[in-house]
Amino acid sequence: MTTKSAERGGSTPSALLGVLASRGPASRAELARTLDVSSATVTQLTKDLLRAGSIQELDTVPSDGGRPARLLGLVHSPGNAIGVKVTADHVALVEVNADLAIERSTRLPYDPTRADAVDQLVRLVEGEVAGVEHLLGVGVGVPGSVDAQDSGVVDAHTLGWSGATLGAQLRARLQVPVLVDNDVNTLAVADRLFGVGRDHRDYLIVTVGRGIGLAMIVDGNVYRGSSGGVGEIGHICVVPDGPVCSCGLHGCLEAVIGDQALIDAGVAQGILSAGSEPAALRRAADEGSTAAQQIYSSAGDVLGRTLAGIVHLVNPETVVILGEGVAGWAHWADGFADSFRRHLIPSRRHVGFQTVDWDEDTWALGAASLILASPFDALGVAGTQGKLVRERLHAHASRSSG
Amino acid sequence: MTTKSAERGGSTPSALLGVLASRGPASRAELARTLDVSSATVTQLTKDLLRAGSIQELDTVPSDGGRPARLLGLVHSPGNAIGVKVTADHVALVEVNADLAIERSTRLPYDPTRADAVDQLVRLVEGEVAGVEHLLGVGVGVPGSVDAQDSGVVDAHTLGWSGATLGAQLRARLQVPVLVDNDVNTLAVADRLFGVGRDHRDYLIVTVGRGIGLAMIVDGNVYRGSSGGVGEIGHICVVPDGPVCSCGLHGCLEAVIGDQALIDAGVAQGILSAGSEPAALRRAADEGSTAAQQIYSSAGDVLGRTLAGIVHLVNPETVVILGEGVAGWAHWADGFADSFRRHLIPSRRHVGFQTVDWDEDTWALGAASLILASPFDALGVAGTQGKLVRERLHAHASRSSG
DNA sequence: ACTGCTTAGCTCACCTCTAAATTAAGTCTC
DNA sequence: GAGACTTAATTTAGAGGTGAGCTAAGCAGT
Numbered sequence: 001m002t003t004k005s006a007e008r009g010g011s012t013p014s015a016l017l018g019v020l021a022s023r024g025p026a027s028r029a030e031l032a033r034t035l036d037v038s039s040a041t042v043t044q045l046t047k048d049l050l051r052a053g054s055i056q057e058l059d060t061v062p063s064d065g066g067r068p069a070r071l072l073g074l075v076h077s078p079g080n081a082i083g084v085k086v087t088a089d090h091v092a093l094v095e096v097n098a099d100l101a102i103e104r105s106t107r108l109p110y111d112p113t114r115a116d117a118v119d120q121l122v123r124l125v126e127g128e129v130a131g132v133e134h135l136l137g138v139g140v141g142v143p144g145s146v147d148a149q150d151s152g153v154v155d156a157h158t159l160g161w162s163g164a165t166l167g168a169q170l171r172a173r174l175q176v177p178v179l180v181d182n183d184v185n186t187l188a189v190a191d192r193l194f195g196v197g198r199d200h201r202d203y204l205i206v207t208v209g210r211g212i213g214l215a216m217i218v219d220g221n222v223y224r225g226s227s228g229g230v231g232e233i234g235h236i237c238v239v240p241d242g243p244v245c246s247c248g249l250h251g252c253l254e255a256v257i258g259d260q261a262l263i264d265a266g267v268a269q270g271i272l273s274a275g276s277e278p279a280a281l282r283r284a285a286d287e288g289s290t291a292a293q294q295i296y297s298s299a300g301d302v303l304g305r306t307l308a309g310i311v312h313l314v315n316p317e318t319v320v321i322l323g324e325g326v327a328g329w330a331h332w333a334d335g336f337a338d339s340f341r342r343h344l345i346p347s348r349r350h351v352g353f354q355t356v357d358w359d360e361d362t363w364a365l366g367a368a369s370l371i372l373a374s375p376f377d378a379l380g381v382a383g384t385q386g387k388l389v390r391e392r393l394h395a396h397a398s399r400s401s402g
Numbered sequence: 403m404t405t406k407s408a409e410r411g412g413s414t415p416s417a418l419l420g421v422l423a424s425r426g427p428a429s430r431a432e433l434a435r436t437l438d439v440s441s442a443t444v445t446q447l448t449k450d451l452l453r454a455g456s457i458q459e460l461d462t463v464p465s466d467g468g469r470p471a472r473l474l475g476l477v478h479s480p481g482n483a484i485g486v487k488v489t490a491d492h493v494a495l496v497e498v499n500a501d502l503a504i505e506r507s508t509r510l511p512y513d514p515t516r517a518d519a520v521d522q523l524v525r526l527v528e529g530e531v532a533g534v535e536h537l538l539g540v541g542v543g544v545p546g547s548v549d550a551q552d553s554g555v556v557d558a559h560t561l562g563w564s565g566a567t568l569g570a571q572l573r574a575r576l577q578v579p580v581l582v583d584n585d586v587n588t589l590a591v592a593d594r595l596f597g598v599g600r601d602h603r604d605y606l607i608v609t610v611g612r613g614i615g616l617a618m619i620v621d622g623n624v625y626r627g628s629s630g631g632v633g634e635i636g637h638i639c640v641v642p643d644g645p646v647c648s649c650g651l652h653g654c655l656e657a658v659i660g661d662q663a664l665i666d667a668g669v670a671q672g673i674l675s676a677g678s679e680p681a682a683l684r685r686a687a688d689e690g691s692t693a694a695q696q697i698y699s700s701a702g703d704v705l706g707r708t709l710a711g712i713v714h715l716v717n718p719e720t721v722v723i724l725g726e727g728v729a730g731w732a733h734w735a736d737g738f739a740d741s742f743r744r745h746l747i748p749s750r751r752h753v754g755f756q757t758v759d760w761d762e763d764t765w766a767l768g769a770a771s772l773i774l775a776s777p778f779d780a781l782g783v784a785g786t787q788g789k790l791v792r793e794r795l796h797a798h799a800s801r802s803s804g
Numbered sequence: 805a806c807t808g809c810t811t812a813g814c815t816c817a818c819c820t821c822t823a824a825a826t827t828a829a830g831t832c833t834c
Numbered sequence: 835g836a837g838a839c840t841t842a843a844t845t846t847a848g849a850g851g852t853g854a855g856c857t858a859a860g861c862a863g864t
Binding site: 145155157201202203214216218223224225226227228229230231232233235236237240247248249305308309310312313314315316317342343345346347348 | 717719
């Protein structure tokens with residue numbers, strides 16, 4: 001019966017700063033269109049921000065038939081954000097500025113199965129946070145489900161974590177805002193802010209690699225479902241009574257086309273030795289091994305069939321494919337494209353898909369974007385911590401001495 | 403970047419009337435909780451409505467520790483709604499009052515493949531509308547995708563319609579507000595207002611019968627996707643290279659467990675004659691035919707596996723199963739329940755499912771609920787037509803002579 | 805009867821944003 | 835170079851909602 005979020009708390013001024021920070025100078029009219037508020041509101045808010053010294057008038061852009069626009073820009077950079085991606089064997093950290101440009105990047109070995117794993121992680125992040133000036137906050141991406149971004153309680157099968165109070169412990173020790181979310185969701189947040197998603201309101205992000213993940217963008221926001229568990233497509237059954245999966249079920253998508261499954265297939269065919277890395281299979285395919293190519297293409301076939309079904313279900317505008325696996329996408333592509341089209345009903349054949357360049361920092365960048373997206377969090381997904389980020393944004397932006 | 407709907411247009415006073423109409427008298431405090439607005443707002447709005455004569459103070463309910471509440475109720479019934487469900491061979495119509503109680507119900511033969519099919523439909527509805535006093539509007543459910551409730555352009559493969567301007571034509575001739583939506587979506591709207599969905603914000607509606615359909619409720623609202631096409635699960639491929647489907651693809655869910663597929667299986671096993679009705683198979687199973695029971699249970703198995711995958715994807719609180727097919731649910735049940743559980747990862751095993759009693763009027767009731775839900779349409783899904791319904795609601799409620 | 809507690813409902817100051825009208829500052833056309 | 839047109843920005847009145855603090859009206863224990 002009810003639709004409004006309980007406490008949105010006037011996020012518009014922060015959103016205004018956020019746009020200027022992440023996209024550079026803009027005119028008032030542009031801001032009004034981007035933020036979908038009236039130009040009257042923008043006039044009011046910019047007046048306040050000008051008086052506070054947070055923003056300044058810059059050049060006038062040449063007219064194209066009407067009154068020329070006056071660009072507005074930030075006086076100071078509003079500060080940096082730190083992104084942390086946790087995996088089963090390492091932690092990747094990045095420090096980025098307000099437009100998600102990397103200032104520093106680190107990878108550290110990490111064992112999440114230790115009893116004091118969370119404590120250990122806190123220490124690693126602490127080292128990174130030390131000495132960062134004007135830090136807006138820390139974003140964390142984990143391979144598992146998270147109850148809420150601002151509380152940050154993590155259930156992650158692949159890390160062996162259940163009910164880990166990651167958010168609370170980081171917050172307590174770091175004394176900066178901390179947001180935690182599922183790793184694929186963080187990619188979706190980043191993509192929506194800085195990537196393909198700027199032009200879409202309803203679409204899917206799919207990751208291929210060690211696991212197979214998905215994030216769903218609904219009406220412009222990442223949809224988290226009833227308990228933060230949207231997108232567990234790695235455990236959709238695609239081969240009844242198929243190979244056993246790490247989750248205990250049979251024939252899961254991940255057990256059929258995840259990195260390990262592809263390697264196992266390579267070993268079974270005698271083209272890889274046991275314990276090979278995903279890159280080894282890719283090299284084999286690159287070098288012309290038809291067996292390796294066949295493994296990729298039949299994985300592409302399964303993925304295409306599965307995603308076609310998902311497209312029937314959720315009717316996205318497009319599908320964006322990400323993850324370590326895209327490095328070998330050239331080999332997936334044929335099997336995938338054909339299968340995807342072939343399994344779509346005619347009225348959905350227009351739905352496209354695209355891969356996006358991948359880098360080993362991309363996961364951590366996604367995590368950092370949780371912080372950078374807080375100004376735009378009109379639904380209040382980021383809760384108290386998001387509000388803290390917005391306060392810091394204002395404080396940093398209006399600092400009196402540059 | 404933007405999240406707000408452009409024009410919500412103060413639906414709260416209408417929502418207040420809507421609650422009183424559909425759920426009966428309530429106290430101000432109850433209204434505030436139900437509508438998720440502050441009690442201050444309710445005081446203001448009820449004051450206006452009391453002055454306008456739309457509502458009146460009724461009994462005082464006994465206290466349970468605090469100040470006793472004064473119930474508020476409508477002075478006049480705000481009027482009736484008409485629901486229309488279109489199928490490939492007939493049209494079902496109901497007239498309901500504000501709490502979805504049936505006042506009249508009709509079924510008429512109908513041929514949607516005729517060139518003047520839409521015109522014909524308009525005439526049928528026109529007959530039903532004539533003489534209805536205080537009509538709030540007409541809701542229509544169609545088996546296909548609809549661009550938007552208030553424009554009502556229909557693409558329906560099973561009816562042979564493509565770009566049919568159903569909404570415009572009905573509106574022009576009937577001179578009352580008309581809302582059109584996919585039939586499964588109309589069930590979801592009804593369920594959310596009057597059924598199981600009152601207690602859920604994120605869940606799924608699944609229909610079994612001639613086709614297999616689904617509706618997704620996201621944050622309390624029916625999600626329509628990028629082009630009104632959410633829920634086409636009938637054409638998810640569940641058996642690679644399986645039987646050919648009416649859509650031209652192979653192994654679609656509908657081609658495997660739709661009514662026709664079950665009948666075909668019965669014919670193949672020699673327990674049904676060609677051209678039998680779904681009820682014939684059900685009777686056979688009722689009477690102990692193990693072949694018939696086997697058909698149902700393996701259909702249940704496929705459905706369970708598919709829905710488990712969907713639960714992994716969208717993380718609903720629960721799944722509600724509806725449709726003509728629930729008449730034979732006792733036979734589906736074993737195969738389904740086992741398969742559904744078995745294909746869920748442990749952390750999702752708590753997700754339940756339930757069937758709801760079905761009646762041949764249920765589809766048309768869903769259609770009618772589009773009208774009754776307009777007062778609660780905070781997102782503006784129902785657009786201009788929804789606003790017209792709200793205006794009528796106010797006009798009827800405050801009419802001076804009862 | 806008195807105190808404390810709970811829930812219901814009202815008043816009021818205020819906040820956020822909007823629509824409409826107005827002013828500002830350019831380009832284009834003849 | 836005078837209007838016509840276009841787009842940018844401001845002003846103003848007001849819609850629609852909130853939160854805090856208040857009063858009202860019951861219950862329960864002493």
